[in-house]
Amino acid sequence: MSDNRISVSNLNLYYKEFQALKQVDMDIGANRVTALIGPSGCGKSTFLRTLNRMNDLIEGVRVEGSVLLDGEDIYRPDVDVVSLRKRVGMVFQRPNPFPMSVFDNVAYGPRIHGERNKRKLEQIVETSLRGAALWGEVQDRLHKSALGLSGGQQQRVCIARLLAVEPEVLLMDEPTSALDPLATVKIEELISTLKKDYTIIIVTHNMQQAARVSDSTAFFLNGEMVECGETESVFTRPLDQRTEDYITGRFG
């Protein structure tokens, strides 16, 4: 059995007539961080959203090909999209905590999924906040609004909110683009810790960030996945001229 968690084959995605992803083939390893890089508009976020069918929410989207998660095609018509998104959770560019307390943000998912036991919820909230490296900073203000936290803390609340529903895969769409350098370092450290337990795919505009946090890197250009490999080789010995041009700053 291979340690590929996700296997993408012949993936095409159209926004109405516009083809945003072209014949993408890619394997994503378990317990690794995979970075998606490439110039603006090349399809990184679109690709990320195919991994938990978030594009389904956009009108006029058509997807062809297959995305296997642990060998099961997530695009099969009988797949329960709600439980898919529980297994494959997502963090966005701008932290988007709900306008409620830190506790209620993190308990939100488990409550939706039927957990009512107060002690159990307290345990889940603490474990998830510890998992998101935030517990020490918020344990005295669990019942205050999450909107009163700093941007970096809010992003970690969002990560704790994901961890609370016990996902397997974490999708992160430029999770530090709205954060200052210190908050960015904390999230990057957290990503390195989380990969022990989760498979992580991160979109980033920042090549230093990709080099710092990821094990594998995939370079996208005009909807094509040009090259994917060990981060160190992609950055130091790219196989494709277009990857080299991008990495050396010749475009994008």
Ligand SMILES: Nc1ncnc2c1ncn2[C@@H]1O[C@H](COP(=O)(O)OP(=O)(O)OP(=O)(O)O)[C@@H](O)[C@H]1O
């Ligand atoms: N909802 C949509 N409807 C129509 N076209 C879209 C939609 N979302 C994205 N696109 C187009 O698909 C292409 C890929 O966009 P996508 O956001 O995936 O790129 P990206 O590489 O993540 O860009 P960025 O780095 O700027 O976020 C772009 O040409 C974009 O304009």
